[in-house]
Amino acid sequence: MINIKRYGSLCLSAILAAAFILTPAVKAFAEEGDTAADREIQRQTCYAEPTDSNELTNWPQGPAVYADSAIVMDMNSGAILYGKQIDKQHYPASITKLLTTLVALDHAKLTDKVEFSQDSISFLQYGDAHIGMRAGEELTLEDSLYAVLLASANEVSYAVAESVGKEMGGDYNTFIEAMNEESKALGCTGSHWTNANGLHDEQHYTTARDMALIGAAVYQKEAFRTIAQSLTHQIPPTNLVNEVRTVNQKHKMLWPQNANYYDYCKGGKTGYTDQARTTLVTMADNGELQLVAVVLYDFGVDAYTDTRAIFDYGFNNFSKVMLKDQEKADGVRSYKDEENAYVVLPPQREVFRSESGS
Secondary structure, eight states: OBOGGGGTOSOHHHHHHHHSOOOOOOOOOOOTTOOHHHHHHHHHHHHHSOOGGGGSTTOOOOOOOSSSEEEEEETTTOOEEEEESTTOOBOOGGGHHHHHHHHHHHHSOTTSEEEOOSHHHHTOOTTOOOOOOOTTOEEEHHHHHHHHHTSOOHHHHHHHHHHHHHHTTSOHHHHHHHHHHHHHHTTOOSOBOOOSSOOOOTTOBBOHHHHHHHHHHHHTOHHHHHHHTOSEEEEOOOSSOOSOEEEEOOOGGGOTTSTTOOTTEEEEEEEEETTTEEEEEEEEEOSSOEEEEEEEEEOTTHHHHHHHHHHHHHHHHOEEEEGGGSOOOTTOOOOTTTTTOEEEEOTTOGGGBOTTOO
């Protein structure tokens, strides 16, 4: 039997968070004019950075990854199973749109109208992801979120923030303030948000731990799960454009025919800017555990390879232990959810066995 008192708390995530060696809040920046050789040096330097969770006593050894920061977290308990520089700040790029989606779903209905102002269009620069919306067009919030999450459309993200901000009694900046407030309410301590799409801004940054918290929160939304698992979606003609716009899923782990397909993948969000490098948030469910993985400052397809490796590590080395089946620690009369309360533990670890060894 597990002796809960041996590790002093019912909250495994708190134990692991305290055990990690916290890295300084220093961003890893790409330099303008980097060559392929420069990028390979950065890649190998990041790969050589040790995995903090491997320093935990009696903890399964996790894989090395090319990402500068990485995490795997159980989405329901908050238990951190794998961590590498999880509190180091990085630019998020388009994984920002997960928080945009969360705030939008908290403050508006899927049937609400999203209106496209000139401001939501004119900021776009060459190479920015978009779906060709025009000033004066209207979409439902539901169709807009398909464009945000599947096509990573930057003008749609702006319009969602602007329209929902008005519904909140303010404007675009009201929505950005709500993003920062929501982030803090979730327990994020290393993030600051200045826009709704993740285009580069030196004051727009996050951490792997924070993105795991955001990913776990938005995954609780049924609308997000439906949209994020879709491979394609057709946006119907609008009030100004008499044609269907088709948006396709960018997350390669969801496409069965793709080499990066992952059977347990249930959604996520891709991101890339020159300054952020590749960023990726992925949710996965193997029927027992629901995990979220985040990799920041990664290198192209390495983001998928790294994500697969740390998911496999999580699913292969950890399982739920239902607390109703264990003896309670001294002073604990009941759990908040007596039937479903659990912790996530590596099996057969001596540190978690009772004094009697039973």
